[in-house]
Amino acid sequence: MIVLGLASSSARAGTQLSDNSTVLSQFAQASGAPAPRLAPDEDGATRIEWHGGATVDFYSRSASGGATLTPYSGGHFHRIGMQSDLRGTASEGDVSWAQFALTQSDDPSAIMLGNSQINTLNVGRAGLGYRVAFGDVAVNHSSLGANLPLRGLLAQRYFGQTLVSASAGVIAESWEALADQGRRRMFLKNAYALKAESSFGQNLQAYATVQGYREDGDSVGANVLALVPSSGSTATAGLNWREGRYYLQAEGGLSRYGEKGLDGHRDRALIVDGGWQGDKLGLRLGHHDLGRYYASLSGLAGAGIRETYANASWQAAQWMSLTGDVRRSENRMAAPPVPPPPPTIPPTPVMPYTPFIGKTEAASLRAQINFPSVPGLGLGLSAGESHGKSSGGASNRSQNQGATLSYAAMAWNASLGYQNSKQSNSVTAGSDSRTDTWSASYGRNWSDATDVVPASWTLNATATASTQRQHLETGATAALNTLNLVISGERQPWGRLSAILGGSRGHDATGGGLRQYWYQLDAGRALGQRGGLRLYLRGTSSFQDRAAIAWRDRLAGIQLSYAF
Amino acid sequence: MNAALPLLLLGLLLAAPAGAQPAVPAQSAQVAGFEDMKAARTALDELIRAYETGDVGLIQSRLDPGMIGYQRFIDGLRRDTTALKQIRLHLFEANVTAGPDVTMIEAAWEKRFFGVADFTPGVFRGRSTFLMHRAKEGWRLAAVSGDNPFSSEAGALATLSVMPAALPLGSLAPCPGAAVPLAIELVDPDLAGLNSVTIELASSQGDREGIVLTAVSPGRFRRSTTPVCQEFFAPIPGSGIVEVNAAAVPATLTFRYIDANPGANRPPATLMRSITIR
Numbered sequence: 001m002i003v004l005g006l007a008s009s010s011a012r013a014g015t016q017l018s019d020n021s022t023v024l025s026q027f028a029q030a031s032g033a034p035a036p037r038l039a040p041d042e043d044g045a046t047r048i049e050w051h052g053g054a055t056v057d058f059y060s061r062s063a064s065g066g067a068t069l070t071p072y073s074g075g076h077f078h079r080i081g082m083q084s085d086l087r088g089t090a091s092e093g094d095v096s097w098a099q100f101a102l103t104q105s106d107d108p109s110a111i112m113l114g115n116s117q118i119n120t121l122n123v124g125r126a127g128l129g130y131r132v133a134f135g136d137v138a139v140n141h142s143s144l145g146a147n148l149p150l151r152g153l154l155a156q157r158y159f160g161q162t163l164v165s166a167s168a169g170v171i172a173e174s175w176e177a178l179a180d181q182g183r184r185r186m187f188l189k190n191a192y193a194l195k196a197e198s199s200f201g202q203n204l205q206a207y208a209t210v211q212g213y214r215e216d217g218d219s220v221g222a223n224v225l226a227l228v229p230s231s232g233s234t235a236t237a238g239l240n241w242r243e244g245r246y247y248l249q250a251e252g253g254l255s256r257y258g259e260k261g262l263d264g265h266r267d268r269a270l271i272v273d274g275g276w277q278g279d280k281l282g283l284r285l286g287h288h289d290l291g292r293y294y295a296s297l298s299g300l301a302g303a304g305i306r307e308t309y310a311n312a313s314w315q316a317a318q319w320m321s322l323t324g325d326v327r328r329s330e331n332r333m334a335a336p337p338v339p340p341p342p343p344t345i346p347p348t349p350v351m352p353y354t355p356f357i358g359k360t361e362a363a364s365l366r367a368q369i370n371f372p373s374v375p376g377l378g379l380g381l382s383a384g385e386s387h388g389k390s391s392g393g394a395s396n397r398s399q400n401q402g403a404t405l406s407y408a409a410m411a412w413n414a415s416l417g418y419q420n421s422k423q424s425n426s427v428t429a430g431s432d433s434r435t436d437t438w439s440a441s442y443g444r445n446w447s448d449a450t451d452v453v454p455a456s457w458t459l460n461a462t463a464t465a466s467t468q469r470q471h472l473e474t475g476a477t478a479a480l481n482t483l484n485l486v487i488s489g490e491r492q493p494w495g496r497l498s499a500i501l502g503g504s505r506g507h508d509a510t511g512g513g514l515r516q517y518w519y520q521l522d523a524g525r526a527l528g529q530r531g532g533l534r535l536y537l538r539g540t541s542s543f544q545d546r547a548a549i550a551w552r553d554r555l556a557g558i559q560l561s562y563a564f
Numbered sequence: 565m566n567a568a569l570p571l572l573l574l575g576l577l578l579a580a581p582a583g584a585q586p587a588v589p590a591q592s593a594q595v596a597g598f599e600d601m602k603a604a605r606t607a608l609d610e611l612i613r614a615y616e617t618g619d620v621g622l623i624q625s626r627l628d629p630g631m632i633g634y635q636r637f638i639d640g641l642r643r644d645t646t647a648l649k650q651i652r653l654h655l656f657e658a659n660v661t662a663g664p665d666v667t668m669i670e671a672a673w674e675k676r677f678f679g680v681a682d683f684t685p686g687v688f689r690g691r692s693t694f695l696m697h698r699a700k701e702g703w704r705l706a707a708v709s710g711d712n713p714f715s716s717e718a719g720a721l722a723t724l725s726v727m728p729a730a731l732p733l734g735s736l737a738p739c740p741g742a743a744v745p746l747a748i749e750l751v752d753p754d755l756a757g758l759n760s761v762t763i764e765l766a767s768s769q770g771d772r773e774g775i776v777l778t779a780v781s782p783g784r785f786r787r788s789t790t791p792v793c794q795e796f797f798a799p800i801p802g803s804g805i806v807e808v809n810a811a812a813v814p815a816t817l818t819f820r821y822i823d824a825n826p827g828a829n830r831p832p833a834t835l836m837r838s839i840t841i842r
Contacts, residue, residue: 071654112656112672149668226724226835293831299709302633311629329635333825423646428757431647508683
């Protein structure tokens with residue numbers, strides 16, 4: 001739960017600097033951008049600041065393999081990124097802002113539809129006790145209510161001890177999709193969200209939210225979507241409590257959901273999370289119960305879940321920490337959904353297929369041990385297991401164990417790790433298997449730094465290797481051995497350079513050989529105080545000896561950048 | 565929903581005099597900036613690389629144990645890393661919005677992979693909002709809204725397509741008839757690993773049949789022909805053949821699939837496609 005911070009009239013009791021600082025924090029919270037450095041003129045007039053930047057890339061790419069194997073296509077492309085941040089700070093501390101960022105490119109792997117995209121469009125004003133923003137606004141009301149980005153209007157204001165927040169707008173894939181039906185792949189969703197939150201003493205806050213949405217079925221072209229447009233509304237109430245080492249967060253919600261022309265559903269949700277934080281021991285307990293038809297505007301509220309968990313972190317000794325987790329989880333999406341009655345004829349049952357597992361019990365334990373007698377030497381251990389069953393008799397089982405031994409000294413570091421996992425699922429038995437993975441790495445760094453003089457040049461090199469074997473229950477085995485080398489260096493005032501070279505060999509479960517290699521070279525240097533130049537070259541070649549799955553891409557480009 | 569109500573409330577909020585209100589303790593908020601956005605994006609990219617390499621342990625260490633649907637997410641991750649090989653997740657240009665402790669990254673994505681059993685290539689496409697929260701240890705993934713690229717079980721909206729959009733009555737053979745070139749494709753990443761799925765076909769004349777689609781790659785189910793025939797009496801539901809009463813055309817065939825877990829925090833959603841027989 002994110003608690004929004006708004007300045008209020010009480011801030012006037014502090015110094016002018018304190019007020020401004022609070023307002024700038026609000027501004028940063030509202031706009032999602034750095035707060036401006038406040039330097040009021042001597043007469044206290046409004047100060048206007050403008051920051052921005054631009055990058056231009058030109059690159060050539062060759063690609064083969066087709067759209068199923070690679071997102072890239074060949075040709076000469078460009079990419080232009082622009083960013084502007086205009087702010088005005090009034091003498092009383094109120095901040096107005098206008099932010100805009102745009103990307104333009106003719107590379108179809110950069111922008112999915114069209115050749116330009118607005119990354120940010122945001123204008124607003126914030127002051128003592130209020131904030132209003134228009135454009136890309138982040139609505140952050142509660143876990144079960146509204147928690148999503150919206151293209152619209154956001155207004156917040158304190159009324160005494162009560163914060164009231166309201167938002168209305170459209171949920172769209174992008175500004176371009178909002179303006180152009182041809183670039184929509186989802187319905188436009190008209191949405192609103194309201195929240196009132198009040199403090200009761202120092203330790204308790206309580207809040208209530210109301211929100212709803214309706215998808216516009218005519219907002220996408222014919223045959224673009226097979227989805228039936230829906231609508232939903234939710235009301236929630238919750239509290240946050242903290243006293244000393246104890247804390248508790250709880251929220252309950254009721255929702256109504258319906259698809260156009262079909263019967264609607266009412267459902268409910270409840271979440272409770274609490275804990276105790278000691279000096280060396282932290283305990284967390286929680287219970288989440290969300291109905292499968294619970295519909296909200298919150299990205300946090302996944303529907304169809306009932307779970308209870310306990311989690312503990314314990315600094316058992318100065319050299320050892322332990323983390324344990326046990327949980328029982330029920331995925332209500334696993335049950336075949338109740339078919340809504342069709343508009344014209346009586347319903348028949350939908351086939352109860354699903355690879356989901358209904359109820360799962362899981363436990364995991366992690367330990368981190370640092371050997372005091374050998375500074376820099378550490379050992380990480382982990383183990384976990386889960387069992388699941390569905391109402392249809394299906395079951396799954398997952399087991400995993402791992403250990404990593406690492407050592408870090410001033411000029412070098414190394415690690416050796418092993419992971420083992422076993423997966424089985426009676427519904428998708430074709431991929432039941434056991435996987436063993438070994439990995440090792442060695443890194444080294446060099447520089448001319450001394451105790452009193454900072455480095456004028458640095459050089460780092462890291463080599464990693466891994467080998468993985470997957471043994472399927474069918475008797476087949478897949479294997480992959482990978483080697484990767486990364487070298488990077490920087491010298492003042494020349495610039496920086498990094499290089500990556502890697503490859504892998506192995507075979508898939510059918511016995512077919514797998515060969516890949518990749519490389520990357522990236523060099524950059526500053527051009528004056530505000531400019532930059534970057535050259536890059538990279539490529540990947542995969543499975544060239546297997547025509548059906550062979551793909552390759554190579555790219556060379558130059559980037560110029562300028563910031564003001 | 566009446567849009568006028570929230571707009572009216574917004575107007576009232578703005579019009580109300582703040583100065584007349586009692587004092588409220590000012591809260592100090594952390595300042596979010598472009599560096600925070602970059603750090604959150606870097607943390608997301610790290611999770612993507614971990615997903616591609618099957619490093620479930622790293623992803624698990626970056627999740628909040630209190631995340632709603634934590635176990636479903638982890639179960640899906642483990643199933644993906646077992647059943648899909650050579651995963652590559654490509655994010656298109658993203659829209660990043662940051663607050664003091666939260667960053668929302670909206671992006672379209674494509675996921676390419678090979679099935680573990682036969683190394684058949686596959687590709688899923690979707691659009692997600694990644695909700696990142698700032699914790700003591702750095703940025704953590706709090707939730708994925710929309711189509712979840714990390715964890716098939718955690719929900720991605722299916723797509724259903726039927727071609728062509730119309731069939732002439734003359735192309736249908738008399739019952740029991742033969743299959744007509746009516747192609748159906750369903751892509752549901754949540755069902756990767758299943759060999760077949762059944763969708764429902766209902767006609768405006770009262771017929772209702774289950775149509776089986778076969779997996780051509782993980783999560784992609786297809787058939788190129790459908791058993792549809794014509795006759796001159798009422799159809800028989802559940803016969804395995806879609807009978808069209810030639811005396812009552814035009815008729816509509818509606819294909820329906822209920823996506824049990826469509827993502828986007830959406831309850832089970834109905835996908836429908838219709839074609840006309842005339």
